[in-house]
Amino acid sequence: MQTTEKLHPKALGLDKKSSLEILTILYEGQIEAAKCVSKSIAFLDAGAKAMAETVLMGNKLVYAAAGSSGLQGMADGLELTPTFGIPISQIKILRAGGIQDMSQPKGNMEDNKSAAISDAKVIKNGDCVICLAASGNTTYPSVIMKKAKEVGATTIGIANNPDTKLLTESDIPILLPTPPEVVAGSTRLGAGTAQKIALNMMSTYMGIFLGNVMDGQMVNLVANNIKLMKRSEKIVMNITGCNRSIAKEALKKAEGSVKLAILLTSGAKSVKTAKDILASEGQNLRSAISRVKLE
Template sequence: MAESNTESRHPAADGLHLQPAGQILSALLDAQIGALAGVKPALPAIEKAAEICADALARGGRMGYAGAGSSGLMALADSLELAGTFGLPPERTPMMFAGGADALLHMKGAAEDDPRLAVADLDASGLQAGDAVLILTASGRTPYALTIAQEARARGITVVGFANVDGTPLLEMSDIAVLLRTGAEIVAGSTRMGAATAQKVALNMLSVLVGIRLGHVHDGYMVNLVADNAKLVDRAMRIVSNLASVPLPVAEAALTATQGAVKPAILVAQGMDPERAAAELERTGGHLQPLLA
């Protein structure tokens, strides 16, 4: 069993540089798979966080993300994917990344040590009391993350902290602490590996549960997407066809009537007019289940 500190030395690292390429790759893969074991004990905290975030979004609020370095990149990936997957407008899921957009091309470590940047990013995010923010840092000690956590709690924002090391400041100051105990990295301290893999998996699960709670996933389909390119138009047609039990041409016509919005198109394909479909979805809070024939 690897040590808990991500800066510790992994047992499989001995002589790693002398091994054949295939053996190195196998060891790296095994370390990634092993890191995922750290996600299982965190499921109750992830569930609680998802419910809090879904409630904030359902009330018209926001679910923010914050992080630096590799952890920030995992948070950024999840936040960017929510619009295409669940139809959530980007302004409802703001991202705070240490160093801003420039750091995405040339990451500089100093940005994560400046608390003033963290406060400015939180100010610009639009997050306010009643919202939630997911803050990620492998070490649990990154100043950028800690500053946002402290300021967010002071403003009445629910803080969900993700870290890969026990007993760290971020976990201690979070309303919901998500400990992903991934242990030592096979390249000591390179948390873009096991720690980041576990973080991305945890975020994937959290955001999918949020999408389900908001009614944006039905029978495993992305029903809140709006088809705005060829790939999504094809996907939307198949979703409408399957859930409304109609041929593809009928699904296509329904999507045309709803300007590509899938949820109302499903109802239109079953015989509703677009105005009534929109009104019924408003009544059910965006959930299809009560409305399907």
């Protein structure tokens, strides 16, 4: 029996316990699940670098999963554009049953092999495909992984059970060995938490590796609302030491690009010059700032 299907040692009589006892057990289950991620840091490093290389080459990041794992993948993928400025055209999210009308349960679709084969047609050589399933054997992501490998894509498999298809058949296997769920088989709990943490770590390190994070700030964010516009101004202020009015003016000249606004404020003579320096430094802002100050 897979670990995610086993009974939790504290589950017996759970429904008879006090509210404080139940919530404490649930909380402890989340903490134990989170701790499991540390065992896979080396593989998360490899995954993040594979993702970064894919983005640099202009290829796609593809998330493929079913059920709650599909929700984890979708949550990660949808944040890459606003957080790190990765073009939406380079991100694809494949979830069994699709992402339309998600209020309707579509559990039966995880076994639909023909749907997986059809959805996998978007995958091309050079893409990086991240397949998730707590069980590690779910048909939908397993079939997509197989198709991805056939076309020459890099595959990352994330599962919560060892010796399963997503791990044995992937280029980069990431095992998150979470303990039994407090509610047996309800992998939206511990397994889902561990998956979300792993995806957070991997995609954030990818953003750092790409030079889209400096001093813990999102220097390549897409500011499409008032909150993010103010954040952009604050980032320019924090990194350059300028005041808000200068930051606003620089962002206006840079058409909202935080990196270009920082370079202009740091001494770049024009937007074109800032773009050229940034390009020559592989989009790494810290290196580009050093170049500007030398010129």
